[in-house]
Structures are given as structure tokens and as C-alpha cells.
Amino acid sequence: YNLLIxxxxxxxxxxxxxxxxxxxxSFLLADMVGIEGSVLGLDLDDNALEIARKHASDHVLTNVDFIKSDLNELSIDNRQFDAIVGRRVLMYLPDPRRVISELSAMLKIGxxxxFQESDSTLSSKSIVPMPLHKQVDKWIWDTVEREGGNIHIGFDLWSLLxxxxxxIEKLQAEAVVQTPDKPLPRAMIVKLMLPRIIKTGVATENEIDINTLEDRLTEERENTNAIYIGEIVFLACARKIG
Ligand SMILES: C[S@@+](CC[C@H](N)C(=O)[O-])C[C@H]1O[C@@H](n2cnc3c(N)ncnc32)[C@H](O)[C@@H]1O
Structure with a gap:
């Protein structure tokens, strides 16, 4: 929220x-722009769009709309926007530079x-060894990479923009710091990604042992009582000047 403000x-x-x-x-933005403004969410995943549309209708949100569209084949009429926002999406595009150029044409001057993107380059760091945390992050990043995601997108943002x-008005990176009392829900993420992790051949169900994973991560945190950096999140802002 503060980043967007x-x-x-x-x-x-x-x-x-x-x-x-x-x-x-989109919903955060819709709240920020108010009823005088509007938000158009774009995605190619029907299931995700259905959930978004249901949320909008359940909450009677009239300033947010969702359309199905593939960023690789953009064809949104000649609507012009004050801002274009994307979180964890450039990393999935085969040619993000071209997409950014096409999006730029849909942005008003000024x-x-x-963009906010996660990057694995400097991730999985701790002073005290935390092998299970590292292993879990490796399963997650390896899966995204095998699916074609660019897990070093943060380092590409400058040249892409x-x-x-x-x-470019802002390019910054922030480490996501986990402490023993404030962990990230890593086991839950692995659970959600489990079919993908197995499908890409990154790990087997036995290796992951999802039912005990949360407890084993907690145990490792309690035993080490140390800080762990799981990922780096990049933020980039670029203004259209012409
Ligand atoms: C990690 S999710 C992020 C979702 C949302 N931005 C957020 O932060 O909650 C990435 C999203 O990008 C969408 N996506 C990936 N490639 C796309 C493409 N070529 N066109 C449109 N959407 C795409 C996926 O369907 C998915 O919903």
C-alpha cells in the first residue's frame, strides 16, 4: 500500500x-482510486479471473473490472491509463521488453x-546453516524456473525499462527477513505448489513429506534461533515522458 502511495x-x-x-x-488499487477512478485487471487464467469477479460482485465493487487477455498478444483497444501496475508477472513473460513497450503505448504521457518482482539471486541466506529452509526455497524457485519463469528478473528490470x-524513477530491492517468531508460510506455499513441484520433477512427494514439513521448519527455526532471508523483492517505477 505504502509503495503504491x-x-x-x-x-x-x-x-x-x-x-x-x-x-x-486490483482490489487494493480500487480502494485507493475510489469511485471516480477505475481498475482493469487483466489475466489469462480463467479460474483466477472467476475468483476475482466473484469477489468484486460479492463486495459490490463498481470501479473494478476483469478481462481475459494474454500479455503476449495484447489487444486492448486504445484505452489510455494513468498507471499500469504488475506484481510478480514480468517473470513469466518470454519477451517482457516487448510487452513493456506495448504497455507504454497504453499509458498517458506523464x-x-x-512493477514488483521477486528474485532468487540473493535469496536463501542465513549465517547459521538452515538447510531445510534452503531446500524448501530451492524447490519453489526450481519449479518456477522449470516452468519457464525468469527467477533473476529483478536484475533485468533496469535494462527492461x-x-x-x-x-526510470525508482529501482529498489528489499530483503524479506524471516525471524523465528515471524516466519513466512513456506509449508503452505509448498502445499499449494505440490502438483507443480512433482510435475516438473523438482522433488518427489516422499522427499517433501508435506504433512511434517511445517513442524520440521519450525524445529529448524527454534534450534537455530536465527534470521533467514528467503527472497528479495524488487520494485521498479518508470514514467512515460513521451
Ligand atoms: C504469481 S501470479 C501474480 C498475481 C497477482 N499479480 C498478485 O500479485 O496477486 C502471476 C499471474 O500472471 C498471470 N500471467 C502469466 N502470464 C501471463 C500472460 N501471458 N498474460 C496474462 N497474464 C499472465 C498468471 O495467470 C498469474 O495470474
């Missing part, structure tokens, strides 16, 4: 949320693009 999201803006998934970011008509 700092990036200049304001009441009355018309925003495109690319790769909106279930709409978590409009802003805001250095394009004609755009000026």
Missing part, C-alpha cells in the same frame, strides 16, 4: 493491473508503470 497512485486514476490473478492488487519514452 509513494509511487503516486491517487484518487481518480484509471489503472491497468497486468497479470492480476485473483485481483489482490503516467507511471509500477530503459526504453524510448520511459524514464
Amino acid at each position: 509513494d509511487a503516486g497512485i491517487k484518487k481518480g486514476m484509471h489503472i491497468l493491473d497486468i497479470g492480476c490473478g485473483r485481483g489482490d492488487v 503516467g507511471i508503470m509500477i 530503459t526504453q524510448k519514452g520511459l524514464i
Whole structure:
């Protein structure tokens, strides 16, 4: 929320949320732009879009809409947006530079693009050895990579956004720090990703042993009583200047 405020999201803006998934970011934006503004969420996953649309209708949200579209074959009429936002989506695109260039054409002059992307390059770090935490992160990142995701996208953001008509206003990276009393729900994420982890051949059900994973992670945290950095999150903002 604060990142979006700092990036200049304001009441009355018309925003495109690319790769909106279930709409978590779209709903946050819809709240920020108010009824004078609007948010259009775009994704190609029917199931995610259905969940997003249901949430919007259950909460009678009239300033947010969702459409099915493939970013690799963009064809959104000539609507112009004040801001284009994407969270954890560029990493899945085979040619993000081209997509950014096409999105730029849909941005008003003076409009802003805001991307938040996770990056594995500096992740899985601890001073005290935490092998199970490292193993879990490796399962997650290896799966995304085998599915074609770019797990070093953060380091590519500068060159991706250095394009004609755009000026990078902010590029920052923040470590996600886990402490023994504030862990991330890693076992839950592994549980959600389990079919994908197995399908990509990253690990077997026996190796993961999902029913005991949460307890084993807790035990490792309690035994080490140390900080662990699971991932680095990059934020990039670029303004359209021409
Ligand atoms: C990790 S999820 C992030 C969802 C949402 N931005 C969030 O942060 O909650 C990535 C999303 O990008 C979507 N996506 C991936 N490739 C896409 C493409 N070519 N066109 C449209 N959406 C795409 C996926 O369907 C998925 O919903």
C-alpha cells in the first residue's frame, strides 16, 4: 500500500493491473482510486479471473473490472491509463521488453508503470546453516524456473525499462527477513505448489513429506534461533515522458 502511495497512485486514476490473478492488487488499487477512478485487471487464467469477479460482485465493487487477455498478444483497444501496475508477472513473460513497450503505448504521457518482482539471486541466506529452509526455497524457485519463469528478473528490470519514452524513477530491492517468531508460510506455499513441484520433477512427494514439513521448519527455526532471508523483492517505477 505504502509503495503504491509513494509511487503516486491517487484518487481518480484509471489503472491497468497486468497479470492480476485473483485481483489482490486490483482490489487494493480500487480502494485507493475510489469511485471516480477505475481498475482493469487483466489475466489469462480463467479460474483466477472467476475468483476475482466473484469477489468484486460479492463486495459490490463498481470501479473494478476483469478481462481475459494474454500479455503476449495484447489487444486492448486504445484505452489510455494513468498507471499500469504488475506484481510478480514480468517473470513469466518470454519477451517482457516487448510487452513493456506495448504497455507504454497504453499509458498517458506523464503516467507511471509500477512493477514488483521477486528474485532468487540473493535469496536463501542465513549465517547459521538452515538447510531445510534452503531446500524448501530451492524447490519453489526450481519449479518456477522449470516452468519457464525468469527467477533473476529483478536484475533485468533496469535494462527492461530503459526504453524510448520511459524514464526510470525508482529501482529498489528489499530483503524479506524471516525471524523465528515471524516466519513466512513456506509449508503452505509448498502445499499449494505440490502438483507443480512433482510435475516438473523438482522433488518427489516422499522427499517433501508435506504433512511434517511445517513442524520440521519450525524445529529448524527454534534450534537455530536465527534470521533467514528467503527472497528479495524488487520494485521498479518508470514514467512515460513521451
Ligand atoms: C504469481 S501470479 C501474480 C498475481 C497477482 N499479480 C498478485 O500479485 O496477486 C502471476 C499471474 O500472471 C498471470 N500471467 C502469466 N502470464 C501471463 C500472460 N501471458 N498474460 C496474462 N497474464 C499472465 C498468471 O495467470 C498469474 O495470474
